Amino acid sequence: MSASTGSNGPDALWAGVAQALAAPHAATAIAPDRTGRRGSGAAAAPAQAAVRLVREDGLLRWVYEPAEARAVPAPGRRSWRVDALQPRETVQRFTFPELGENEVTAALQRLDQRLNPVLGTLGRPADGLRRWDGRAWVPLPAGCLAGLKGRALVLVHGTFSASAMYEKEFAATPAGRALWARWTQAGGPYAALLAFDHPTLAVSPWLNALALRDALSEALSGSTAELDLLGHSRGGLVIAWLLRMAPALRARRAVFVGSPLAGTSLAAPDKLRQALNTLASLADAVTATAARTGMAAPPGVGALALGVAGLACALGRVLQLGARTPLADAAVGLVPGLLAQGRVANNLELAQLWPLDTRAELHAIGGSFRPTEVDTPLWQLWKRVTHLKDQGLYYGADLVFDQPNDLVVDSASMNAAGERWLTPPHWQDLGPSATTHHCNYFQDERVLGWLGDRLSAPD
Incomplete structure (x- = not known):
């Protein structure tokens, strides 16, 4: 087959x-x-x-x-x-x-709700902040985190996605399941595991960040807990805007995985x-x-x-x-x-995002994808959208990227925080890979190990 x-x-x-x-x-x-055909007995439709x-x-x-x-079409006229x-x-x-x-x-707006059914249940955008109860993401009752001490981890998903993505991604590999267990078990590094569900198409990242800021302010009122923030793809921009809008937020670390911090050519x-x-x-x-x-x-x-x-x-x-x-x-x-994610010189939103006035440490990880020729479907796609040497002469009509990328985000965008570049140890370059791309970062053991070091270890 x-x-x-x-x-x-x-x-x-x-x-x-x-x-x-x-x-x-x-x-x-x-x-x-x-x-495109109808049966002979089908009723006429608009x-x-x-x-x-x-x-x-x-x-x-x-x-x-x-x-x-x-x-x-009429005789002699060209069909559509x-x-x-x-x-x-x-x-x-x-x-x-x-x-x-x-x-x-x-x-x-309807498509956002189709992609993330949780959005249809929210009374207001700030209600998208939810807590992992050991089995699923559940709404936060009023005041439930008011006395929280220690640290809390906040996960923010990317475009076309939902918070439910995270437990599925980590459940896909033994290393992922082990890291998820470490984050969620009693006595682990986090007193609470939170995630933020938000629309990703009809709303700009800075509006998502505004709702997340309000949600965290309400949920953690009176709490002394510090926050670690983890964002995949566009979720990294939401986190960056959060730090921009709330410089006094008790954020310890912000971690970006394959995030278009300087935009992506795919959204130009x-x-x-x-x-x-x-x-x-x-x-x-x-x-x-x-x-x-x-x-x-x-x-x-x-x-x-x-x-x-x-x-x-x-x-x-x-x-x-x-x-x-x-x-x-x-x-x-x-x-x-x-x-908001367009990698163009006149992206006014990204121009106003950086630099960040925050106490949080910024960490980012990402790489570039280059499949082998035996991976025919991915090889064809990579050749058609990536400009390397003189490929543009042949594939020019379909070019998207003019530099290394993970098939969704330009690699050079993943550690570019405005005019500041994140460098080791705050930046981890996975380098070219024939297996890791934008859709499966959380199945790469290198990524999981790096996340464990950044988000599970004490200061």
Whole structure:
């Protein structure tokens, strides 16, 4: 059985995403359709737009189909199918009601809740702070941490993710399970393990940080506990903004794992369309590689696939996915959670973030990904988005990164705190790796060992 058709392969991944998006209360009322055909007995339905996920040369690409283009073209007129796609090339097709630009924000809010159902239960953003009770993340009763002493660890997730990601990631390996047990057991280094659930698409990181600041202020009022903060990916920016807004916070250490402290090229305005293709191809390639080797895909891959599919549906009309026309920079502004991460010279949010006036020690870890040629799906993706030597001459249309990266974040961005660079021992460069990428940092024993040294040991 091939990786693409296996029960754990890419076909199953995208079928599951389509099913999730078609469920009641989905982000954009999306219905899956593999062929675009209706049975002869099907009742007529209102015209809907669609995005089609197609495979070309082993990689994925999104193609937008406007609602009005579903009609049969007049004789002699060119069909909207400018790419002459064949049904066998379609991985999945998602239909949805056409969205105007003023409806995109609402769609992003619904997508955030689809990715993280906890958000739909919150009365206010500050209620996203939760505590690990030994089995799950639970809400914080008023005053429950008022007398807390010692240290507390606060985990902050990244884009398309949720706090539930952390226990899944650490549970994936023996070393991860051992570290998680050390953090959560009685008599361990932490008197409490906290996590912050927050929207990552409709809201900018500094607004997440504002809610986290309020939550910590309320929860720890009267407490003498010190905080250690751990953020993955975009979660690192939320933590940095928290330290920026609350310089008096009793924070001992802030630890960033693969975080775009200076932004990521994947969120640059002129690369947003390519970013959606790249992220879909990344989820697809990681799933295919895992299925071929008989291993489980990283826990976060399913959320990545769901998030990028939801974004493609919400932004299909605005970005004209599949078109070759230039993209206006303003389009990325429709997604505040991405705009704030753009690795561009005029990113006004990042320009105001640094330097930090904080007593907390800053620590960061990250690396770059370079697969071997035998890892065909990942090798193809890496070659298409990374500029090395003269590759740009051949792959220029798809380039995202012009330097080493982990397939989501530029490596040079991971230890750049404004004009200050984090250096050893505050910075750990994993170097190039054929196995570790942005989606599986917490399965690398080097990362787990480093986290144990930084977050489990006494001062």
